[in-house]
Amino acid sequence: MDTAPRYAFPEAIVSTEWLAANLHDPALRVFDCTTYLLYETGTGRPYRVGSGRPDYEAGHIPGSAFLDLQGELSDSASRFNFTMPAAEDLAARFAAKGIGRGTRVVLYARKSLQWATRVWWMLRAVGFDDAAILDGGFDRWAAEGRPTETGETRYPPASLTAHPRPGLFIGKDEVKAAIGDDGACTINALAPDLHRGENPRYGRPGRIPGSVNVPAAALLDPQALTIRPPEAVAASFAAVGADPSKRILLYCGGGIAATLDAFLLHQLGYRNIAVYDASMSEWAKDESLPIEQG
Incomplete structure (x- = not known):
C-alpha cells in the first residue's frame, strides 16, 4: 500500500502549461493578486502596503483581471491591514469581480504565492471551492516566455451566495x-x-x-x-x-x-x-x- 504523502486536491494547483491551454475557457476567471510589503524603519509601522496594480497594468497573463487585496477585499474599518470582511460582504465583493456560480477561478501573484493563497483561503472561508493557485505564479509564466498583455480586464459580475466556514x-x-x-x-x-x-x-x-x-x-x-x-x-x-x-x-x-x-x-x-x-x-x-x- 502506497503511504507516501500526496496532495489531496491536485485540481487546486494548476501549472502554467494547463493555464495556457485553458485561457480561452469562457468559464475561467484568472486574477493577479499581487501585493507588496514595503518595509520601513523609523515610521512606527512594520511596512507600507504597495499595490501590484502598476505591474499588472504593465504586463499580465492575457485575459486576467486584478484583485486589490488591501483596497477591495479587506475590512477598511479595521486598524490592521488585510482584515477579513464579514462573509456576506466579502462574497458580494467577489461576485462584483466576476467570481460566482459556474466560474472556475485561477489565482496568481508575483514574487510569492502567498498573496494568491490568501485570496484562495478567503474564497474557501465564504464557501467557494472552485479555485486554484497557479504554481510558480507570474514569475514562472514570464520565465517561460509566455505571452502577456497590458491594460485591464474586467469580468462581468457574477452571483455568489456566502456559505461561511467561520x-x-x-x-x-x-x-x-x-x-x-x-x-x-x-x-x-x-x-x-x-x-x-x-x-x-x-x-x-x-x-x-x-x-x-x-x-x-x-x-x-x-x-x-x-x-x-x-x-x-x-x-x-x-x-x-x-x-x-x-x-x-x-x-x-x-x-x-x-x-x-x-x-x-x-x-x-x-x-x-x-x-x-x-x-x-x-x-x-x-x-x-x-x-x-x-
Missing part, C-alpha cells in the same frame, strides 16, 4: 486559549529571525509562546517559486510536531504568509486548520498577551 479565520482569544494545549499546534509562518525574536518588525520581538516555525518561504522552490513536492512539505510540518490529529493554528505578520502554510496543510489532508487573521500585527503590540524569544 473556523478558517480566528482571533487572538482562540490563539491564547491554545497555548499549552496538547491537542493544538500553533505554527509561525514568518522567517526564523522573526520567530526567534531577533527582529522587532511588528513591535515586541518574539513569538506566541509554544509556537513552532515553518516559514512559508521554505515551502517553495527558491528559484522557480513552485510548490515543493508533497513529501518535502509533509516532512517540514512533521518535524515540528504538526500531527494531523491536532488542531493547527497558523499565524505570521498579518495573516498572509500563514495562508500558504494553511493551503499546503489542506492539500496534505489536514482538516482542522485556522489562520489567525491579525497575527503579530496585533499580538506583538498588545502588552496583555504573552510573548517569548530564543
Whole structure:
C-alpha cells in the first residue's frame, strides 16, 4: 500500500502549461493578486502596503483581471491591514469581480504565492471551492516566455451566495486559549529571525509562546517559486510536531504568509486548520498577551 504523502486536491494547483491551454475557457476567471510589503524603519509601522496594480497594468497573463487585496477585499474599518470582511460582504465583493456560480477561478501573484493563497483561503472561508493557485505564479509564466498583455480586464459580475466556514479565520482569544494545549499546534509562518525574536518588525520581538516555525518561504522552490513536492512539505510540518490529529493554528505578520502554510496543510489532508487573521500585527503590540524569544 502506497503511504507516501500526496496532495489531496491536485485540481487546486494548476501549472502554467494547463493555464495556457485553458485561457480561452469562457468559464475561467484568472486574477493577479499581487501585493507588496514595503518595509520601513523609523515610521512606527512594520511596512507600507504597495499595490501590484502598476505591474499588472504593465504586463499580465492575457485575459486576467486584478484583485486589490488591501483596497477591495479587506475590512477598511479595521486598524490592521488585510482584515477579513464579514462573509456576506466579502462574497458580494467577489461576485462584483466576476467570481460566482459556474466560474472556475485561477489565482496568481508575483514574487510569492502567498498573496494568491490568501485570496484562495478567503474564497474557501465564504464557501467557494472552485479555485486554484497557479504554481510558480507570474514569475514562472514570464520565465517561460509566455505571452502577456497590458491594460485591464474586467469580468462581468457574477452571483455568489456566502456559505461561511467561520473556523478558517480566528482571533487572538482562540490563539491564547491554545497555548499549552496538547491537542493544538500553533505554527509561525514568518522567517526564523522573526520567530526567534531577533527582529522587532511588528513591535515586541518574539513569538506566541509554544509556537513552532515553518516559514512559508521554505515551502517553495527558491528559484522557480513552485510548490515543493508533497513529501518535502509533509516532512517540514512533521518535524515540528504538526500531527494531523491536532488542531493547527497558523499565524505570521498579518495573516498572509500563514495562508500558504494553511493551503499546503489542506492539500496534505489536514482538516482542522485556522489562520489567525491579525497575527503579530496585533499580538506583538498588545502588552496583555504573552510573548517569548530564543
